[in-house]
Amino acid sequence: MVERYFGDELNKYLRNQHIINNTQFGFQRGRSTSQLLCQFTNEVNDHLHNRQHVLAVFIDFSKAFDTLQYNTLYKKLSQNGVQGPLLDWFKDYHKNRKTTVKISDTYSNHIFTHQGTAQGSILGPTEYLLYVNDMSNVLEEGSVYQFADDTCLLVSNTCLRKAECALQRSFDQLCRWAHDVGLTINAQKTKAMHIHYAHLRTGSDYEPTITAHLHDCLHSNNNPVCNCPKLEFVKNHMYIGQRARISLARAVYKRADIYLLDDPLSAVDAHVGRHLFEACLVGYLRRHTRVLVTHQLQFLKDVDQVRVVGGRLA
Secondary structure, three states: OHHHHHHHHHHHHHHHOOOOOOOEOOOOOOOOHHHHHHHHHHHHHHHHHOOOEEEEEEEOEOOHHHOOEHHHHHHHHHHOOOOHHHHHHHHHHHOOOEEOOEEOOEEOOOEEOOEOOOOOOOOHHHHHHHHOOOHHHHOOOOEEEEEOOEEEEEEEEOOHHHHHHHHHHHHHHHHHHHHHHOOOEOOOOOEEEEEOOOOOOOOOOOOOOOEOOOHHHHHOOOOOOOOOOEOEEOOOOOEEOOOOOOOHHHHHOOOOOEEEEEOOOOOOOHHHHHHHHHHHHHHHOOOOEEEEEOOOHHHHHHOOOOOEEOOEEO
16 A cells, blocks of 8 residues: 555656656556557658668667666666655665565575565556666667667668668667666667668668677777677568558568558558458458557457557557
């Protein structure tokens, strides 16, 4: 009951004071993955319409909720207005906290926790949001999208090499920030993506590279030889939008896990649209995750989930 009360009051304060950064969509009342995807899709479409190369990095933090450093957490709570007796209460909340693991009817030994949020707690998500709230402030270029601990960096330029340099600079800034607050970026699970029109020339088939610089490399003044890992650029993906002009028929033959569909049926009549919806979206792509942005209400009865974005059904 006490934790619920503190959680409700803290979240009310954060909303009223507009403290949580607008780049964060996770654990926020009135914000969802659908809104994030719509904003991300609109920005990418705008860049593609301007004949720009779009580079993105999808960042994976290793055990993000379990590795929050308490001293850093208390500092960030104080910076965001949680001070005095309330801050002391948070310190007592984490003091001498123990954890155990249950398998069937067997419990492990209890051990003290010295970092991380309390698993399954009411305050845990809010503590994490405040912990990473200043992440986007350290970036000088590009856009950032956050859903809890899932983070995406996005840059664009008509020149692929310039976009690559801008993304590397932003990613380096984020890596430094992560090192300073005690979070670890998993380079193996962090992926990069190059989005562009198929006919947009890259110049001699140039392939961009992004490096996940380690702590010693970023903080050393001696410029040592860099042996830091390179991020994998994902080749097997499908991005569909009105301005991208990629046909729905080609999408059926692509092997992708997620399909982003920006109203692909708006340019056809109702009869053809219904056939495409049933044959492709519901039929051939039934084993895949499909995110459909549309204003055509007749399809809503056949979808698994409906999200309201900006007062309109999508």
